[in-house]
Amino acid sequence: MPSGLSEAGPAIVLPHGGPGSRDEWGFDWLVQFFAARGYAVLQPNFRGSTGYGDAWFGRNGFQEWRTAVGDVNDAGRWLVSEGIADPEQLGIAGWSYGGYAALQSQVLDPDLYKAVVAIAPVTDLGMLVDEARDYTNFQIVKRFIGEGPHVREGSPANFADRFNAPVILFHGTEDINVRDSQSERMEDRLKAAGANVRYVQYKGLDHNLNDGRVRGNMLLEIDKFLGEHLGE
Numbered sequence: 001m002p003s004g005l006s007e008a009g010p011a012i013v014l015p016h017g018g019p020g021s022r023d024e025w026g027f028d029w030l031v032q033f034f035a036a037r038g039y040a041v042l043q044p045n046f047r048g049s050t051g052y053g054d055a056w057f058g059r060n061g062f063q064e065w066r067t068a069v070g071d072v073n074d075a076g077r078w079l080v081s082e083g084i085a086d087p088e089q090l091g092i093a094g095w096s097y098g099g100y101a102a103l104q105s106q107v108l109d110p111d112l113y114k115a116v117v118a119i120a121p122v123t124d125l126g127m128l129v130d131e132a133r134d135y136t137n138f139q140i141v142k143r144f145i146g147e148g149p150h151v152r153e154g155s156p157a158n159f160a161d162r163f164n165a166p167v168i169l170f171h172g173t174e175d176i177n178v179r180d181s182q183s184e185r186m187e188d189r190l191k192a193a194g195a196n197v198r199y200v201q202y203k204g205l206d207h208n209l210n211d212g213r214v215r216g217n218m219l220l221e222i223d224k225f226l227g228e229h230l231g232e
Helices: 028-036 065-081 097-108 125-130 138-145 149-153 156-162 181-192 212-230
Strands: 009-013 040-042 085-095 115-119 167-172 197-202
Touching (some): 009 065, 028 040, 028 085, 040 065, 065 097, 085 212, 125 138, 125 181, 156 181, 167 181, 197 212
Parallel strands (some): 009 040, 085 115, 115 167
């Protein structure tokens, strides 16, 4: 949290990836960046996180997305209720599952966050399973996602018409964890729904976007985006 915070101001909820990974395994340089830019940052360990027992983990944050993403949204509401976040300056950002949670937060509560940043996000659960068919981990992915109504209902690309907040997407073209087609689909659906969306694609990079210049560019893009939509 920025030092000297005395009144409600801009804030970011930053759900972790995984979905099981806990915050200490997250992208801490993002936290430092947001804090340096004047945002209060909250990293919720939502239900579906590892390290808190089977009851807390549940079936996982995809199969029980309503619980996991509901916890993420409650984190945003807590920031507002505690007088930390101005409700008009509250954003959400995430990488991988965190990006998925950031997008799916709009499906549950389109008015909570005023800007959404999603890096290498899952956007269609059924598509995630289909894209694993040619890989040896196909059965693992299939079991992890599961079957049932949650596959459609838990896919933000299917509910682009619910989005009120502007969205910026980032993805590497060589991502084999989450294909860049996931962000492409989200962009297409949001544009078709008349939503405010921008997609930044990085050629030749994988899920971690492990390139200093690219990460620097992404931070500049995020800073500009948040300044436009969360600025006073």
